[in-house]
Amino acid sequence: MAHMREKKHPKMEEIEITDIMYGLSDPARVEIVRLIAQAGKPLTCGELNCDRPKSSMSHHFKILRDTGIIETSIEGKEHLNSLRSTEIEKKFPGILKSILKNIL
Amino acid sequence: MAHMREKKHPKMEEIEITDIMYGLSDPARVEIVRLIAQAGKPLTCGELNCDRPKSSMSHHFKILRDTGIIETSIEGKEHLNSLRSTEIEKKFPGILKSILKNIL
DNA sequence: TCCATATTTCGAATATAGTCGAACTATCGA
DNA sequence: TCGATAGTTCGACTATATTCGAAATATGGA
Numbered sequence: 028m029a030h031m032r033e034k035k036h037p038k039m040e041e042i043e044i045t046d047i048m049y050g051l052s053d054p055a056r057v058e059i060v061r062l063i064a065q066a067g068k069p070l071t072c073g074e075l076n077c078d079r080p081k082s083s084m085s086h087h088f089k090i091l092r093d094t095g096i097i098e099t100s101i102e103g104k105e106h107l108n109s110l111r112s113t114e115i116e117k118k119f120p121g122i123l124k125s126i127l128k129n130i131l
Numbered sequence: 132m133a134h135m136r137e138k139k140h141p142k143m144e145e146i147e148i149t150d151i152m153y154g155l156s157d158p159a160r161v162e163i164v165r166l167i168a169q170a171g172k173p174l175t176c177g178e179l180n181c182d183r184p185k186s187s188m189s190h191h192f193k194i195l196r197d198t199g200i201i202e203t204s205i206e207g208k209e210h211l212n213s214l215r216s217t218e219i220e221k222k223f224p225g226i227l228k229s230i231l232k233n234i235l
Numbered sequence: 236t237c238c239a240t241a242t243t244t245c246g247a248a249t250a251t252a253g254t255c256g257a258a259c260t261a262t263c264g265a
Numbered sequence: 266t267c268g269a270t271a272g273t274t275c276g277a278c279t280a281t282a283t284t285c286g287a288a289a290t291a292t293g294g295a
Contacts, residue, residue: 044233045156052153053283072242080285085243090282104241104292119233125225129148157253176272184255189273191253208262208271 034092034099034106039114042095047119050094051126055079056087060096060110061130069100069107138196138203138210143218146199151223154198155230159183160191164200164214165234173204173211 051057058077063070072084088108091097095115099106115123155161162181167174176188192212195201199219203210219227 043158044230045158045161048152048154048161049156052149052156054147054149055283057149057152073240081242082244082285082287083283086283086285089243101242101291106242119229121225121229122233125223125229126148129223129226159253177270185272186255186257186274187253190255193273194252205261205272210272 033101036092036098036111037095039095039111039118042118044119044122046094047096047115047122050091050096053087053090055083056091056096057130059084059087059091059108060127063097063108063110064127064131069109071105071107073105137205140196140202140215141199143199143215143222146222148223148226150198151200151219151226154195154200157191157194159187160195160200161234163188163191163195163212164231167201167212167214168231168235173213175209175211177209 051060055077059075062075062077066074072081072088075084077084088097088099088106091108092099095111097108098111099108101107110123112123155164159181163179166179166181170178176185176192179188181188192201192203192210195212196203199215201212202215203212205211214227216227
């Protein structure tokens with residue numbers, strides 16, 4: 028049957044600062060963000076290897092997507108996750124930068 | 132009987148960045164922080180007048196205290212709430228400043 | 236087509252949070 | 266001492282989050 032080819036992401040206009048804060052209020056999610064930022068390139072779930080079950084990780088990725096923090100592009104069977112740095116910087120200047128400085 | 136004269140606040144060393152994020156993940160709490168920052172001086176609960184019951188507000192003040200964001204000093208029958216700006220700046224440089232810029 | 240890989244979705248359990256009325260505590264002033 | 270004022274605590278309810286196994290979906294390669 029038909030399926031979703033791309034993940035949907037909220038528009039940055041729909042994101043409130045409380046969403047960003049909520050997205051980063053869990054250590055597992057901060058760790059994901061840290062690893063992506065550190066890598067300097069999009070990472071797949073598999074490359075992250077926080078030791079938690081896949082379904083838990085998937086849950087946290089979904090929240091990071093829903094809160095506007097990451098975007099996920101599907102390349103074959105892998106999902107590449109990257110930070111929405113530029114858009115976040117435009118909407119909430121300085122916030123993500125200062126957070127990254129504090130978690131790297 | 133004996134009573135607590137001062138509120139207790141966590142030491143900033145005990146505060147994680149996820150605590151700060153959690154503290155600011157609720158609109159009511161961001162509003163409280165915004166009003167205190169805007170006033171430029173400590174505010175009592177009463178001066179805030181977000182229209183919610185006292186018990187709800189008290190709950191949010193407690194979370195802001197527990198997450199290291201505000202401190203409350205008791206002056207007579209009033210409780211004066213202020214941001215722990217200097218300490219937060221020392222522990223998490225740039226974070227609070229960038230958040231305040233975005234909510235004021 | 237069949238299998239391995241990568242990840243999501245479902246579902247159920249447990250845990251944490253938010254809301255708010257009512258009762259409580261502390262302080263001040265009459 | 267009584268009453269008003271400022272805020273907290275309690276308790277119950279509802280709502281949202283987190284965890285994770287199992288089943289499902291999609292892709293690519295043999």
